[in-house]
Amino acid sequence: MEFGFLTVSIILGFCGQILLKTGILRIGGVNFARGGAVRQLLSVLTSPHIVGGVSCFAASMIFYLAAISGIDISMAYPMVSVNFVLVVLFSRIFFREKVNALRWCGVSLIVAGVFLISRS
Amino acid sequence: MPKSGERSTTAYKLLLVAGVVINSGAQLLMKQGVNSMGGVTLAGGAVATEIAGIFTNPYVLAGLCAIAVSLLIWLHVISRLDLSFAYPFVSISYILILLAGWLVFGEHATPARAAGVILIGAGVIIISRTER
Numbered sequence: 270m271e272f273g274f275l276t277v278s279i280i281l282g283f284c285g286q287i288l289l290k291t292g293i294l295r296i297g298g299v300n301f302a303r304g305g306a307v308r309q310l311l312s313v314l315t316s317p318h319i320v321g322g323v324s325c326f327a328a329s330m331i332f333y334l335a336a337i338s339g340i341d342i343s344m345a346y347p348m349v350s351v352n353f354v355l356v357v358l359f360s361r362i363f364f365r366e367k368v369n370a371l372r373w374c375g376v377s378l379i380v381a382g383v384f385l386i387s388r389s
Numbered sequence: 390m391p392k393s394g395e396r397s398t399t400a401y402k403l404l405l406v407a408g409v410v411i412n413s414g415a416q417l418l419m420k421q422g423v424n425s426m427g428g429v430t431l432a433g434g435a436v437a438t439e440i441a442g443i444f445t446n447p448y449v450l451a452g453l454c455a456i457a458v459s460l461l462i463w464l465h466v467i468s469r470l471d472l473s474f475a476y477p478f479v480s481i482s483y484i485l486i487l488l489a490g491w492l493v494f495g496e497h498a499t500p501a502r503a504a505g506v507i508l509i510g511a512g513v514i515i516i517s518r519t520e521r
Contacts, residue, residue: 290472298468313464353477360473368473375516379480382508385501386483
């Protein structure tokens with residue numbers, strides 16, 4: 270059951286990131302340094318993708334808390350790092366970002382680092 | 390990398406790191422908040438009192454404000470940068486929270502954890518070199 274919660278939490282966290290980026294692309298991006306902060310904030314708050322993404326994060330957090338109440342956090346923590354691979358992979362697929370070998374190399378080091386931290 | 394965009398891209402990278410630092414600070418504030426309440430169980434008949442307690446706790450409220458700020462920074466940053474470039478920077482929070490454990494809460498730094506911090510740091514530095 271708890272692993273189910275953890276899986277749902279990871280998927281929601283990943284979906285949240287993809288939704289935020291989709292929303293940002295649809296509203297043409299924000300630049301709060303350029304002024305017009307209120308208007309930009311409104312376009313953010315009325316974007317269904319961005320509101321959906323933030324809701325995914327909130328739901329992901331609740332499922333994560335439910336998961337770690339049942340399984341060891343040293344088990345849950347490294348599994349969450351799967352997100353680094355998923356987000357990079359789907360950024361490539363959905364947004365056609367160019368991910369070169371060096372970027373994958375960096376992602377691998379990060380995943381290895383998170384595993385080391387949570388295993389000790 | 391185009392010469393004209395070089396300076397502003399650096400600014401976006403710094404902002405990206407600042408956003409992750411603020412988000413990590415928010416997590417620590419909220420942890421401090423639930424600790425100061427003596428833990429939250431969300432069980433039994435006291436759920437309403439607990440939820441009211443959470444949302445009136447100054448640490449939790451400060452943490453929520455910090456999360457809102459970090460979210461706006463994140464939206465600003467991914468307006469310009471690739472998600473596959475920006476997202477790995479989130480792993481800096483693992484380093485910061487471990488450092489906070491060592492420096493603020495007096496936890497022990499094991500060699501394996503130190504090695505993990507070095508690997509994550511190296512990964513982020515490598516990725517920071519991959520934007521075009």
